[in-house]
Amino acid sequence: MMKKIISLLLIILILLSFFSGCNDEENPENTTKAQSADTLDNTIVLPYITSDAINPYMCETNENMNISALIFESLFTINSDFSVKPVLAKSYKTEGLLVKVTINSDIRFSDNSLLTTADVVTSFEKAKASSQYAQSLTNFESAIATDSTTVAFTMKSLKQNPALCLDFPIVRESETGVIGTGVYMIKDSFLEVNEYSSSASAVRNKKIKLKELPKGEGLYYGVEVGSISAYYDDLSSGSVTPATTQTVSVATNNLIYLGFNASENEPLSDKEVRKAVSLAINRENIVTSCFQTHAQPSAYPFNPSWANAPDTANDMLSSDLQKAENILRNAKYEKNYLGIYYKDSSVLDLTLVVNSENGFKKAVAKAISTELKKIGMNVNVVEADSASVMSIIESKNFDMYIGEIKQSNDMSLSPFFSESNNASKGIDADSSVAKMYSNYENGLKTLNDFIKVYNDEMPFAAICYRKGILYCTKELADNVNGTYKSVYSNINSWHFNKSY
Numbered sequence: 001m002m003k004k005i006i007s008l009l010l011i012i013l014i015l016l017s018f019f020s021g022c023n024d025e026e027n028p029e030n031t032t033k034a035q036s037a038d039t040l041d042n043t044i045v046l047p048y049i050t051s052d053a054i055n056p057y058m059c060e061t062n063e064n065m066n067i068s069a070l071i072f073e074s075l076f077t078i079n080s081d082f083s084v085k086p087v088l089a090k091s092y093k094t095e096g097l098l099v100k101v102t103i104n105s106d107i108r109f110s111d112n113s114l115l116t117t118a119d120v121v122t123s124f125e126k127a128k129a130s131s132q133y134a135q136s137l138t139n140f141e142s143a144i145a146t147d148s149t150t151v152a153f154t155m156k157s158l159k160q161n162p163a164l165c166l167d168f169p170i171v172r173e174s175e176t177g178v179i180g181t182g183v184y185m186i187k188d189s190f191l192e193v194n195e196y197s198s199s200a201s202a203v204r205n206k207k208i209k210l211k212e213l214p215k216g217e218g219l220y221y222g223v224e225v226g227s228i229s230a231y232y233d234d235l236s237s238g239s240v241t242p243a244t245t246q247t248v249s250v251a252t253n254n255l256i257y258l259g260f261n262a263s264e265n266e267p268l269s270d271k272e273v274r275k276a277v278s279l280a281i282n283r284e285n286i287v288t289s290c291f292q293t294h295a296q297p298s299a300y301p302f303n304p305s306w307a308n309a310p311d312t313a314n315d316m317l318s319s320d321l322q323k324a325e326n327i328l329r330n331a332k333y334e335k336n337y338l339g340i341y342y343k344d345s346s347v348l349d350l351t352l353v354v355n356s357e358n359g360f361k362k363a364v365a366k367a368i369s370t371e372l373k374k375i376g377m378n379v380n381v382v383e384a385d386s387a388s389v390m391s392i393i394e395s396k397n398f399d400m401y402i403g404e405i406k407q408s409n410d411m412s413l414s415p416f417f418s419e420s421n422n423a424s425k426g427i428d429a430d431s432s433v434a435k436m437y438s439n440y441e442n443g444l445k446t447l448n449d450f451i452k453v454y455n456d457e458m459p460f461a462a463i464c465y466r467k468g469i470l471y472c473t474k475e476l477a478d479n480v481n482g483t484y485k486s487v488y489s490n491i492n493s494w495h496f497n498k499s500y
Helices: 002-026 028-035 062-068 117-128 217-225 271-280 283-290 321-330 359-374 386-394 432-441 447-457
Strands: 044-047 076-078 084-086 089-095 098-103 140-145 150-155 172-174 177-179 184-187 190-193 207-211 230-233 246-260 295-297 341-343 349-355 378-384 400-406 460-472
Touching: 044 062, 044 230, 084 089, 098 117, 117 140, 117 150, 217 230, 217 460, 246 271, 246 359, 271 321, 271 359, 271 447, 271 460, 283 295, 283 359, 283 460, 349 359, 349 386, 359 378, 359 400, 378 386, 386 400, 432 447
Parallel strands: 044 207, 349 378, 349 400
Antiparallel strands: 076 084, 089 098, 098 150, 140 150, 172 177, 184 190, 190 207, 230 460, 246 400, 246 460, 295 460
């Protein structure tokens, strides 16, 4: 009997020990403490993909591209209002189709070698061949060094503010890989201060740890538990992860717009219909409900943050259904027995194509469809995967579509008026608005001249500019901010709260 009692007591003790061990392992507090060791040690930790390159012309992940912005610098960067800011360049001047840039030849790479014009020319050629920078450099044909401090860039055609597009990273090949002139250099699994940077003495965080975590939600939860300090999501997936961490909104230059098929004999070939559609769009509501506030409404195809952007009246950002219907009636449209406007053989029974893989855009399509039905247009939303949407647009087999385009720094609208770009599908290349834009680019007309014709012809309807989110661990002080070109732009001043 005594043996049975002893055996029973041993079993109970083993079970208690087992459950105690399980509780320790599953306790979120213990997990957080273990994973927050770096944070408690006051070390900034950033996500990094070891299988990907750090070379900005070869890396494929956003995580490494964001890291590379701390290692490599460019001739110019942009201020928050999209004005040009020299970095490695001392000055520049435009002479016809030439942009002549004088470099700062006192700047050194992380191996102590001096910056040369050859580095600039080589980097330009790499940028032209890369998917990341090719679009912004479309209008540049070549770059040659005219002397030891000057590089001349040749443009295909005149452009407004061309230096804004010369923001490609300057790299140099070395025995250890590519090196840059930035404030940091990569060493093993750390970013360390580049002692040859002119800003080295002012750097607060001398060493930043790089850590690999599972992509997607794995990175977000890494911030949640403190195993990494920050993670940037550009929200290109079309969804937002609910946040309990700190979040910083980061403006991008990605324009969301409504594309029109204005080809001959199509319902939207009538500019009055296109104007009515634009008036019916409630841009403020789309930003709030469809993008969950992670966008900035705009009635013009220029970033509202741009210093030269035309002022947008508040009533242009909300819908004006009465004015939209008045435009249709004044254009001699009448309603049929179904309550849909028509004129002659043109019935405003329209298709709206949208990417089925993007939650934001699907919500936008639904919101626009709802508003247009209120003004006597029937809209059939067609959802398709991204490849199918591109094919539909290319073949012009649509009335409208929800589009997105990454604008270049100079706010060029050339993609909308260039036959080689899908954004131009459905837009008449010989239209008054296309000709006016060409005249504006060539300096023959003002931006206001273009805006007047844009409003009258409405070749496409700007909706908003999308934003991204920088998730930050709660231990970081709330002075974190970033730009879409460098999401860790002020990392030198990041620090931890003393209360943690």
